[in-house]
Amino acid sequence: MNYDLIVIGGGAAGMTAACMAAGRYGKSVLLLERNPRLGKKLLITGKGRCNITNNCDVNGLIANIPRNPRFLYSAFNNFSPQDTISFFESLGVPVKTERGNRVFPQSDRAYDVAAALEQELRRLKVEVRTERALRLLLEDGRVTGVRCESGVEYLAPSVLIATGGKSYPLTGSTGDGYELAKQAGHSVVPPVPSLIPILTEEKDVKDMQGLSLKNVTLTVSERGKPIYSELGEMLFTHFGVSGPLILSASAHMREPDKGRYLMEIDLKPGLTEEQLDKRLLRDFSQNLNRDIINSLGALLPRKMIPVVLKRSGIPFETKIHEVTKEQRQTLLRAVKAFSLHPTGFRPIEEAIITSGGVDVKEVNPKTMESKLLEGLFFAGEVLDVDGYTGGFNLQIAFATAHLAALYA
Known part of the structure; x- marks a missing residue:
């Protein structure tokens, strides 16, 4: 069975590449996906x-x-974000831009995005088979096709590996693409979780489980050197922390162990320490005879108050008029630099994406073709590239898929 292009992987990158190769360049395309349905991971993004x-x-x-x-x-x-928007609108998926320049379908349904790609595959008569690609067929320094687990061989002068990484294995991202790349002699940077919740040494996070913080600044330092700082949202959990800020911060961290990283949350980034001190004095002046545990509601979320007071060493029943200057300064520091010590990540299966993959030094960045084997291409998360949350990883998938389709 002969084709112009075989695409391995029916996710965002694979479906897009197949649509473009068949629609824009008139190629006969076979799409191999081990799952019974396409775009499983796309549906949960x-x-x-x-x-x-x-x-x-x-x-x-x-x-x-x-x-x-x-x-x-x-x-x-x-293939810019504007090209991505135009591509999906041409498929009948109108989009909208929200806070942080994040682009979503107007329907707010991932299903509509996956369904539009599937419909386009059918319209273009791309052949889709539920098969697991097991081996690349190689001859005289180039790829000639794929052998599947069923024993069937499919032939083509170009093969695109778009199998994703190792996150969310139930969606089909099981690392198959890494093994196929190794057959062609490629190096694979060991995959590690990226965009993943973080475990912390501090146990008081459990007392704040479910608390979401908005408009706070998270700063991460590695052995005293700041490596990430951003304003945004985060969430406390029973094991540590999660949410957009934490997921993005995790992309800068490798194998967190005790003492390597420090995370500090500025709960009031809009105020300098001097301004915050004046704010505290003003709030205190209105609650002079109240216990401090009942006097910080205007400053902090309810779940954080006992945690911050414990960290500041101030007894809950302390009257406001009894608070010393030293205690107030300790409280101020806890608000401006609420510290957490990462001890690890959640399991790689919970990562939104994986960092690592096919070494990009062995891939032509202008074509996505292997430098080691003629006719072999890569697209999407199988490559050793990854971005923050906010639509950047899907843009990587679509842009690399476009280049691969163009040159395959």
Whole structure:
């Protein structure tokens, strides 16, 4: 069975590449997906809403790619967020831009994005088979096709690996693409979780479980050197912390162990320490005879008050007029630099994406073709690139898929 292109993986990158190769370039395309249905991981992105891209320029994209950003310059220049928006609107998926330039389908349904791609595959007569690709067929330094677990062989002069990473294995991201790449002689940077909740040494996070903080600044330091600082939202959990700020911070961290990283939360980033001290004195003056545990409601979320007071060493029953200057300064520091010590990540299966994958030094950034084997291409998360939350990872998938389809 002969084709112009075989695409391995029916996720965001694979479906997009198949649509483009068949529709824009008139190629006969076979799409192999081990799951009975396509786009399983796409359906759960953006909490089921599918944040398809980020409506910014190329420099904005690059600034949000912590891993090998320069490798993506050609891909982004050839297929920008505006191209992604136009592509999906041409498929009948109108979009909207929300806070932080995040782009979603107007329907707020990831299903509509996956369904539009599937419908386009059918319209273009892309052949889709539920098969697991087991081996690449190689001959004279080039790829010639794929052998599947069923024993069937499919032939093509170009093969695109778009199998994703190792996160969310129930969606089919089981690392198959890494093994196929190794067959062609490629190096694979060991995958580690990225965009993942973080475990903390502090046990008082349990007392704040479910508390969401907005408009706080998180700063992460590695052995005393700041490596990440951003304003946004986060969430306390029974094991540590999660939420957009934490997920993005995790992309800068490798194997957190005790003492390596420090996270500090500025609960009042809009106030300097001097301004916050004046605010505290003003609040205190209105509650002079009340217990301090009942006097901080205007300053802190209810669940945080006992935790902050314990960290400040101030007994709950202390009257406001009894609070010393030293205690007030300790309280101020706890509000401006609420500290947490990471001890690890949640399991890789819970990561939104994985960091690591096919070494990009062995892939041509202008074509997504292997430098080691003619006719072999890569797209999406299988590559050693990853971005923050906000639509950047799907933009990587669509842009690399476009380049691969163009040159395959």
